[in-house]
Structures are given as structure tokens and as C-alpha cells.
Amino acid sequence: MEQILHIKSFGAKLRVKDGMLEVTVPDLSGAGNHTVRTFAAHQVKTILINHQTSASSDALLLANQHDVDIFFVGEYDLAEAFVAPLHAPPSILLWLQQLALLNTPYGLSISRHWLALKIERKIEWLGKIKSYRSGEAAQLIEQTLLFLRELYTRLKHLPLQRVSEAAESLRGMEGAGNRQYLDTLSRLLPEALRFQGRSRQPAVDLFNSALNYAYGILYHWVEAAVWESGLLPYIGYLHTNDRKGKALVFDMIEAFRPWVDKTIFSLCSRKEVGRQHTQDHHGGLWLNVEGRNLVSEALTERFEQKDLLYHGRRWSLRQGIGLEARRLRALLRHPGGAQQQPEWLAIDQQCADEEKERPCEICFEKVQI
Numbered sequence: 001m002e003q004i005l006h007i008k009s010f011g012a013k014l015r016v017k018d019g020m021l022e023v024t025v026p027d028l029s030g031a032g033n034h035t036v037r038t039f040a041a042h043q044v045k046t047i048l049i050n051h052q053t054s055a056s057s058d059a060l061l062l063a064n065q066h067d068v069d070i071f072f073v074g075e076y077d078l079a080e081a082f083v084a085p086l087h088a089p090p091s092i093l094l095w096l097q098q099l100a101l102l103n104t105p106y107g108l109s110i111s112r113h114w115l116a117l118k119i120e121r122k123i124e125w126l127g128k129i130k131s132y133r134s135g136e137a138a139q140l141i142e143q144t145l146l147f148l149r150e151l152y153t154r155l156k157h158l159p160l161q162r163v164s165e166a167a168e169s170l171r172g173m174e175g176a177g178n179r180q181y182l183d184t185l186s187r188l189l190p191e192a193l194r195f196q197g198r199s200r201q202p203a204v205d206l207f208n209s210a211l212n213y214a215y216g217i218l219y220h221w222v223e224a225a226v227w228e229s230g231l232l233p234y235i236g237y238l239h240t241n242d243r244k245g246k247a248l249v250f251d252m253i254e255a256f257r258p259w260v261d262k263t264i265f266s267l268c269s270r271k272e273v274g275r276q277h278t279q280d281h282h283g284g285l286w287l288n289v290e291g292r293n294l295v296s297e298a299l300t301e302r303f304e305q306k307d308l309l310y311h312g313r314r315w316s317l318r319q320g321i322g323l324e325a326r327r328l329r330a331l332l333r334h335p336g337g338a339q340q341q342p343e344w345l346a347i348d349q350q351c352a353d354e355e356k357e358r359p360c361e362i363c364f365e366k367v368q369i
Contacts, residue, residue: 111238202284
């Protein structure tokens with residue numbers, strides 16, 4: 001299992017000792033009880049180095065010799081700089097593979113899978129909500145479930161040969177499904193908290209204000225997972241690619257939005273978040289500090305739940321984002337085999353490497369020190 005080494009403790013130092021990578025975290029109390037951990041360079045896939053920590057040139061060179069991706073990260077643990085060796089590292093080759101799939105039917109099928117996974121998770125969640133409802137509410141949910149199931153079938157069978165047209169159709173399907181889905185959620189909320197569709201930057205209601213903030217947190221988590229997996233977030237297959245837009249993040253985030261929706265819906269339906277958690281700003285409604293803390297804590301708690309069973313192990317939803325990114329990395333490293341396995345992204349699918357006598361490329365361990 002590969003390791004992601006994240007050095008973030010204040011004053012932590014990365015160096016080389018006896019051919020190993022050694023991280024020392026100083027005891028700031030002055031008692032001299034420093035924390036020291038060592039790692040074999042060949043087992044480390046990625047090193048993340050936060051501000052107010054340091055790394056020796058020997059450590060960086062040793063990591064480069066073992067093709068370890070090295071990133072300096074800042075706020076929200078997002079990459080700010082990449083340390084590249086003079087030879088082509090694996091990440092550069094991955095980026096070339098990403099680029100090769102741009103504007104191709106197979107590249108678009110990757111984004112289609114994430115949209116399909118999004119609809120699957122919406123259907124599963126709405127089915128659970130329906131089991132606790134009766135009368136008009138149950139009928140409303142059933143109508144939406146029928147619509148989403150039909151949409152899912154159309155999406156899965158959409159021909160992708162004409163990439164531009166297919167991409168537009170996928171965006172249209174996703175938009176139509178999202179509108180009915182959100183309308184249903186709104187009508188299930190207490191009347192005072194109901195809303196009219198999506199509103200962004202700024203939101204015009206409490207639900208969208210909380211949803212915007214939670215999506216922002218999820219966006220940072222997905223981007224961090226993309227970088228940690230050695231992928232380039234600027235190359236995606238459904239959203240617009242440009243220098244500033246991280247298209248792959250916008251593509252991948254779709255599969256995880258339903259869990260965010262579930263969190264915000266729960267907070268609103270239980271009236272744990274209310275108008276007192278918002279403030280008016282530039283003609284819209286934004287969460288205040290108390291509201292942001294409440295949403296952040298609820299979302300973190302949700303994504304720390306070990307709800308994913310994969311490769312004989314329970315993973316948290318947050319780790320599931322990393323699994324998804326690493327599945328894409330595995331596809332890009334073995335494009336021939338991956339094209340024979342179109343459902344490679346399914347989190348609960350048996351590991352493609354399980355029957356082979358080599359370590360799984362997807363499972364990982366993240367060590368923070």
C-alpha cells in the first residue's frame with residue numbers, strides 16, 4: 001500500500017537518515033520530547049509540505065530518485081508548487097495520458113460515469129427518505145425517482161462518438177435531473193425553509209447559502225485528492241478547460257454532491273440551521289461564522305463516516321474521494337486494460353489488481369505528521 005506523507009506540524013523537518021526519510025516534529029514545550037518517524041522512500045507516493053515546515057535538499061533529492069511527487073501546499077492543504085526532477089516523473093506521464101483523452105469519447109465516458117454515480121446516489125437517498133414518508137410526500141418522491149431512473153438509463157446509453165454534442169446532452173440531462181431533484185427537496189422542507197432552485201454567489205435563501213459553503217469545502221477536498229494522486233486538475237472531460245478552471249475537479253465532484261445535499265437537508269429539516277446563522281451581504285444571503293462552523297462540523301462528521309466497503313476494508317467518504325482519484329490514475333497508467341473495464345470507477349467494485357501478484361494501485365495510507 002502506497003503512502004501519502006503530509007508534513008504539516010509547525011516546525012516539522014524532513015531530512016535523510018540512514019537512507020530513510022525522517023520527519024522530526026519538535027517539542028515546543030522545551031522538554032525535548034520530539035516526535036520522530038521514518039519512512040522508506042520507495043513506499044511513499046506523494047509528499048505534501050505545508051508552510052512553516054522544512055525539507056532538506058537531500059530529502060527532496062532522495063524522493064525524486066524514487067519518483068515521489070512533492071508538493072508545497074498552503075491554505076486548505078491545496079498545492080501551490082510542484083518539485084519536478086530533471087527526468088520525466090510519473091505525474092508528467094499521467095498528465096500526458098490525461099491530455100490524450102481530451103475531447104475523446106472515452107474521456108467523456110469518465111465524466112459520464114461520475115454523473116451516473118451522482119444520480120445513483122440520489123436515487124438511493126430519495127428511496128430511503130420515501131420509506132419515512134406517506135401520502136403526497138411519498139407520491140412526490142416516487143415521481144422524482146421515476147424521472148431520475150429514466151434519466152439514468154438515457155445517460156448510460158447515450159452515444160458518445162460526437163463528443164461536443166454528447167457533452168451538451170450530458171449537461172442538459174444533469175441540469176434537468178437536478179432541477180426536479182432540488183424542487184422535491186424544497187417541497188419536503190418546512191415551509192419557511194423552501195427555496196426556488198439553485199442560487200449561487202450570492203445565494204438568496206438559507207438552503208442554498210449552506211449548500212454553497214458546503215460545496216466549497218467539498219471542492220477543496222476533491223482538489224487535494226486529485227493533486228495527491230498525481231493527476232492534473234486542469235484537464236477534465238466535461239467542464240471547460242482553461243488555465244484557471246480546474247475542470248477535473250468540477251467533473252469528479254459530481255459523484256460526491258449527494259452526500260453534501262444530504263447533510264444540508266438534514267440540518268435544515270431538523271431546524272439545526274436557521275436564519276440566525278446567516279447575514280445579508282451584497283444583496284444575498286451568506287452564512288455567518290456560527291453558521292459556517294456548524295455546516296463545516298456536520299459535513300466533516302458525515303465524510304468521516306466509514307460507509308464505503310472496498311478491498312476488504314472500511315473507508316470513510318473522505319477517503320473515498322482519494323480512491324476515486326486513484327482509480328483514474330490506475331486507468332491512465334494502464335489505458336489498454338482499463339478500456340476493457342468500463343465500470344472501473346465503481347467504489348465498491350472488487351479491486352482490478354486483487355487477482356494479480358502485485359500491490360493494489362488504488363488503496364493508500366495517508367500519514368499526517
